[in-house]
Amino acid sequence: MIKTLQENFRIILRYGLLGSVIALYLTTIGIVETFAQRNLVGTSVSLGHVFLVFGAVGAGFLVTRAMKEHSASIAAAASFITGMITSILLIILTLVIQVFVIQAAGQERVFELRSMFVNLSPSLVEFLTFGQGLVLGNLLFALFSGLMGLIGSSFVLLPENWRRAWINSLIWVLGLGLFSENVAQIVRELFSSSLNKVLFTNKALNPVAAIVIFVITFAIGYFGINKKTRAKWEQMPESRRKRGRTVLIVLSVVFLLVLPWTVGLFLSQALFIIGLYVMMGLGLNIVVGYAGLLDLGYVAFFAFGAYTMGILTSTGPLGRSDLTFWTALPFAVLVGVIWGLLLGFPVLRMRGDYLAIVTLGFGEIIRILALSNWLAPLEGGAQGVLHIPHPKIFGFAMDSPQSMYYLVVLGAVLAAFVTIRLRDSRLGRQWMAMREDEDVAEAMGINLVQTKLLAFAIGAAFSAMSGAIFAARLGNIFPHSFNILISINALSLIIVGGMGSIPGVVVGALILVGLPEMLREFAEYRLLMYGILLIVMMLVKPEGFLPEATRKRELRSGKEQFSDQVARSES
Amino acid sequence: MLKRYIERFSWVDFLLKLFQVLALAAIVIGIFNTLSVARYSSDQWVTLIFAGLAQGSIYALIALGYTLVYGILLMINFAHGDVYMAGAFTSVFLADSFALSGFLASHPVLAILILLLVAVTVSMVLNVIVERVAYRPLRGAPRLVPLITAIGASFTIEYTFRGLYGAEFHAYPTVPALSGIINIAGYEIPRVQIVVLVAAVVLMLGLYFFVERTKIGKAMRAVSEDKEVARLMGINVDKVIMITFAVGGALAGAAGVFNGLFRPQGVFFFMGFIPGIKAFTAAVLGGIGNVPGAMVGGLFLGVFEAVGPNLILEGLGIPAVNQLRDAFAFTLLVIILIFRPQGIFGERLAEKKA
Numbered sequence: 019m020i021k022t023l024q025e026n027f028r029i030i031l032r033y034g035l036l037g038s039v040i041a042l043y044l045t046t047i048g049i050v051e052t053f054a055q056r057n058l059v060g061t062s063v064s065l066g067h068v069f070l071v072f073g074a075v076g077a078g079f080l081v082t083r084a085m086k087e088h089s090a091s092i093a094a095a096a097s098f099i100t101g102m103i104t105s106i107l108l109i110i111l112t113l114v115i116q117v118f119v120i121q122a123a124g125q126e127r128v129f130e131l132r133s134m135f136v137n138l139s140p141s142l143v144e145f146l147t148f149g150q151g152l153v154l155g156n157l158l159f160a161l162f163s164g165l166m167g168l169i170g171s172s173f174v175l176l177p178e179n180w181r182r183a184w185i186n187s188l189i190w191v192l193g194l195g196l197f198s199e200n201v202a203q204i205v206r207e208l209f210s211s212s213l214n215k216v217l218f219t220n221k222a223l224n225p226v227a228a229i230v231i232f233v234i235t236f237a238i239g240y241f242g243i244n245k246k247t248r249a250k251w252e253q254m255p256e257s258r259r260k261r262g263r264t265v266l267i268v269l270s271v272v273f274l275l276v277l278p279w280t281v282g283l284f285l286s287q288a289l290f291i292i293g294l295y296v297m298m299g300l301g302l303n304i305v306v307g308y309a310g311l312l313d314l315g316y317v318a319f320f321a322f323g324a325y326t327m328g329i330l331t332s333t334g335p336l337g338r339s340d341l342t343f344w345t346a347l348p349f350a351v352l353v354g355v356i357w358g359l360l361l362g363f364p365v366l367r368m369r370g371d372y373l374a375i376v377t378l379g380f381g382e383i384i385r386i387l388a389l390s391n392w393l394a395p396l397e398g399g400a401q402g403v404l405h406i407p408h409p410k411i412f413g414f415a416m417d418s419p420q421s422m423y424y425l426v427v428l429g430a431v432l433a434a435f436v437t438i439r440l441r442d443s444r445l446g447r448q449w450m451a452m453r454e455d456e457d458v459a460e461a462m463g464i465n466l467v468q469t470k471l472l473a474f475a476i477g478a479a480f481s482a483m484s485g486a487i488f489a490a491r492l493g494n495i496f497p498h499s500f501n502i503l504i505s506i507n508a509l510s511l512i513i514v515g516g517m518g519s520i521p522g523v524v525v526g527a528l529i530l531v532g533l534p535e536m537l538r539e540f541a542e543y544r545l546l547m548y549g550i551l552l553i554v555m556m557l558v559k560p561e562g563f564l565p566e567a568t569r570k571r572e573l574r575s576g577k578e579q580f581s582d583q584v585a586r587s588e589s
Numbered sequence: 590m591l592k593r594y595i596e597r598f599s600w601v602d603f604l605l606k607l608f609q610v611l612a613l614a615a616i617v618i619g620i621f622n623t624l625s626v627a628r629y630s631s632d633q634w635v636t637l638i639f640a641g642l643a644q645g646s647i648y649a650l651i652a653l654g655y656t657l658v659y660g661i662l663l664m665i666n667f668a669h670g671d672v673y674m675a676g677a678f679t680s681v682f683l684a685d686s687f688a689l690s691g692f693l694a695s696h697p698v699l700a701i702l703i704l705l706l707v708a709v710t711v712s713m714v715l716n717v718i719v720e721r722v723a724y725r726p727l728r729g730a731p732r733l734v735p736l737i738t739a740i741g742a743s744f745t746i747e748y749t750f751r752g753l754y755g756a757e758f759h760a761y762p763t764v765p766a767l768s769g770i771i772n773i774a775g776y777e778i779p780r781v782q783i784v785v786l787v788a789a790v791v792l793m794l795g796l797y798f799f800v801e802r803t804k805i806g807k808a809m810r811a812v813s814e815d816k817e818v819a820r821l822m823g824i825n826v827d828k829v830i831m832i833t834f835a836v837g838g839a840l841a842g843a844a845g846v847f848n849g850l851f852r853p854q855g856v857f858f859f860m861g862f863i864p865g866i867k868a869f870t871a872a873v874l875g876g877i878g879n880v881p882g883a884m885v886g887g888l889f890l891g892v893f894e895a896v897g898p899n900l901i902l903e904g905l906g907i908p909a910v911n912q913l914r915d916a917f918a919f920t921l922l923v924i925i926l927i928f929r930p931q932g933i934f935g936e937r938l939a940e941k942k943a
Contacts, residue, residue, distance in 0.1 A: 043749075047752025134682040136755040312733060367601075368926065368927075370733070370736070371736050375665060376923050376927070379920075383920060383923075386912070387916060390912045391908055391912060392909060506740065509740070543748065546751075546752065549742065549747075549748060553741040553742060553745065556730075556735075556737050557723075560734055
């Protein structure tokens, strides 16, 4: 055994150091310590721990996979050693902090390590060494990392049933701990607060409850209940499955309708923002996903929609008319379309990266112009447009997140409907032909000018509509809200979901917009995660989580999703 | 002749032509209006031009990185602006401690060389890592794919450095040896601008000779002509690409220190975004893929951006033109990309791109 390990030591060392670098990276950029306050289970397991062991678990997993041809015990031993190796850089880090930060405190120095690396704090050492002092703590940490390497190897080594159950229950427990506040809110609305007290203490899962949930989910995973129901569903006759689907559609519509009333104000606001991004994502999906035109200035149309709504309906000094939300909405969309055409026109002859950078330039120009004093008499400059009234329906002001949620769901469903109809139309096929090859498409008789302009205009219309709703919800808009990050957000979500895929947009928005909205602690690291996600997606799964081509297969296997059902009811 | 012209007539061309004429007319009217009322003295124009040249030399250094990479891989390294930020942001801490210890005052040349070395190393290593992780596995993928990873890399770098060094601004200390004014032909120019300009030009000449005269430079040119044939000639293409990224990153790191020395605004994690786009503008202006073009394009953009808003926009009666400086540079980018995407000198890549 030792001989085999020696032979494979290079692999072990390589993955160990990789995991070590990852752990060091996550620690020095502050993720580990920031999330150390976020307890998942009791006060002992925090989100910081999850990030801390990420490198060790990953390295253990990779090593086990690389040593698959050896016996399980050898692979497990290798993963344990790998896990131990991943702790090396962090142990060095604790020593560095001890010498250069803790012992240097109070002395006059020309160079202070902490003024450069802001996260290397004494409390980080405390966290890394489990509060046991440097020697014992680091030994413990090395052993702990080794164990985490073993956990990583367990994802490969365990037999199928056990592995599924194990992963299943890990996800459930960690997920419940992560969303404890949100789950607690829902439980309180639906059941009673006494159940809440049993489940959660101090915004984290109760350790006892965690064990119970772990066992239950483990059992479910082990006995494969999920799998059995799926098999049963497959065996049903077509007519019954059809009825089942109808029931599911109705259920999901009801679910969407009652959702804001069960999750509370805060999550309703999150849902509202998700809906807004779904709408924008659907629009960008037409431009990027169908027509293949990488538009990085998409936020410009969002801004046009918001400003048009603001200027037309504002009761402040900048208000130009006394239109209501509903009468101003068509104008906002129209302005979006016109600017989509105007900005789309000069870039007709451009492709690929030049197009991306010109649209990026457009987005920035619009933002700078919106900020400038030059246009301030028209749209407020840096002060923005204030006092935009909430939409009213039958004399009832939609000023709560819940009511705006319905509006945005309506808008998103409308956008999805339009997208689906367009996708299956002649125009949609022209877009896709153009995406695949512009020259061939033109040779086939497609009018590129018209096709491209329509893509820009329709994409801009969706964006302007969501901008208008955004303005009406917030009541005040400022140029700073319309920066490049919104474009990047929208782009990331359609890429993560799968370019050209409508359920992909919804899933992408849920993951990329919903998760950070729910986990406020993520705010600082949100864009970092987007960046990493964009790279990883392109390297590993460039087609996205819910790619268009496999969509139909998914439908047949019975995985139901709301927007899928919209899709089906239309086609 | 006329008949053929009418047959080929298209609305797109016509409107683009119209747009071109309108833009030219606006520029001419603006310049005429400004100059006719003599709003600024020639002293002020010279001051603006020199500030523009110094700023432009920084754009040129960054632009070289874009142009080298584009020449070889035909892709925009979106993360390049952030590579520039990384060098500048890292060495600001060293500069601070040099200033505190008095090293910067007593040995300014050595201190700045060390700062340059640190910034160059950081940017170089970072650019090579970006290439290794985000671009190399995607050779041969559709062009949209590396573009998206490049955007991802850009945000990853920005927010990594925000996590590492914090979100605050850090200003470079003033170097006593660089403050003061030099008198050139009766015009008073800040010394730091001259130093930055000269140092940047020296670096650019060094790069020019590196590309034109050394064996590695020859290999780089060969790879940018044709990767496959270069490989057949025994050139290690991956290694050459890595060296290209290293050289581009090094120049960007040097640009970061120069920028810190003469602009008091300070550095922070998002500082690379706008100079990145502007440097790309400069690269396109000189013909992307063209090394001397990027140098001239950078200097031109710097001067244009410094002088243009006052010269053209003020003449058109637009208030507070300083706010619009960035928008002005981006407008130039858009106009160049629309009407002359091959740039001022660049014909080389025009057929290659098609």
